[in-house]
Amino acid sequence: MGLFSRSGGVTVVVSPGIVTPRQTVQATVTTDKPIDKVRSARLDWGYANFYQYHWAGKVDSVAAAGNDTIWTADQVGTNYGGDRDTDDWVSVIAEELPIATGEFTGATSNFRIPSWAPASSPSIARWECRLTVDRSGRDVDTRGEFTVAIGTADVESYTEPLERISGAAETVIDITLSKPVWRAGETITGRVTLNPTMDLPDGDLAVSWQRDRESHPLTRAPGPGGQLDGRIVTLGKRIPLPANVPVVCEFEIPLPEDAPPTAAAVHSSINWFVQARMMYAGFNGHQLERVRRPIVVVNAP
Known part of the structure; x- marks a missing residue:
């Protein structure tokens, strides 16, 4: 059984849940009821890439502008930066889904894992299929996760x-x-x-x-x-x-x-x-x- 996520009555299931490069996964999107007032819907296959970056810091007080010497390093209103952990989305392929009469009722999509895919790991990548539904009311944004394992082949x-x-x-x-x-x-x-x-x-x-x-x-x-x-x-x-x-x-x-x-x-x-x-x-x-x-x-x- 694949991994899934639910948001506002919308579920994304990706199966199989564990795959290796060159294998194919399928995302199945279901809704509890039709979503109306939809302008567009998109599935985005890719991974969240974890990394560390250096933030240079800033003098965040207007009164302290221009006074960012080492003498203010321990004062309120200054920040001399540091190293931070974050992640960025890396899109591999995105697919626009057909919308009939402004309603979205679900979809399926297949994705072949690239030969170069980085392995799933809390240290580097989390593979997902992300659904975004743009509508005149509240947008829908949810995802289904899956695991990419790497073998000797x-x-x-x-x-x-x-x-x-x-x-x-x-x-x-x-x-x-x-x-x-x-x-x-x-x-x-x-x-x-x-x-x-x-x-x-x-x-x-x-x-x-x-x-x-x-x-x-x-x-x-x-x-x-x-x-x-x-x-x-x-x-x-x-x-x-x-x-x-x-x-x-x-x-x-x-x-x-x-x-x-x-x-x-x-x-x-x-x-x-x-x-x-x-x-x-x-x-x-x-x-x-x-x-x-x-x-x-x-x-x-």
Whole structure:
């Protein structure tokens, strides 16, 4: 059964309620009784895109106009902005519905999920079919929700380049994964290879998953986004690091059951990584080494 919404005696039901890209859903609109005085009616398929933006703030008191120095930062009548969460509607396709004699009694509409559709997630997108009825009386505005899940067949499967985040590469660190695509709740498996370029102090090695949520709104200043690191898995402590002697460590990293899939939407995106970090023993001036390799996370078979 699909998800639905009701407004003023109008119900929008979208079925099936859970789909994957390239599948087709149908919206069925029903009314308790005919809606009269209708000028137009439209169904709009798309998604609400969640993101973060930076609001620059303002001096909101007329008396304080022009006096927006740092000295007024804690005074009534000033606001120096900050980062805010919001969402914008992204329309994929809109359909004008036929109206006979100024009455609306219901409709049906089909929609094929695009191959590029971002997955449904509280972090990035909520897919909907929105109904708007414009009339001389009170307008009708309601919606039916549905869930887009992403499976392994919906994404490209290839190994992406390793990213060096910090360090001087005195030890060259490589991350090898048993596969590049992982389902939420799976355990990521692979190995980390250390290649010391010189005799170095012993090292402590650990790995974890990492999730980046990036905001890139079209018309607003982007917020800082957010980065979340998973539980740290220690692979070794005080690992000897003689020059040119490789060290290989196997790892297992469990993904959360509710991990939001990798996604790219208009105003925001979610990306996943496996990261490895190594700290050298002692206070010797050697920098923390940290690298990460991108992975793809899905939430359907």
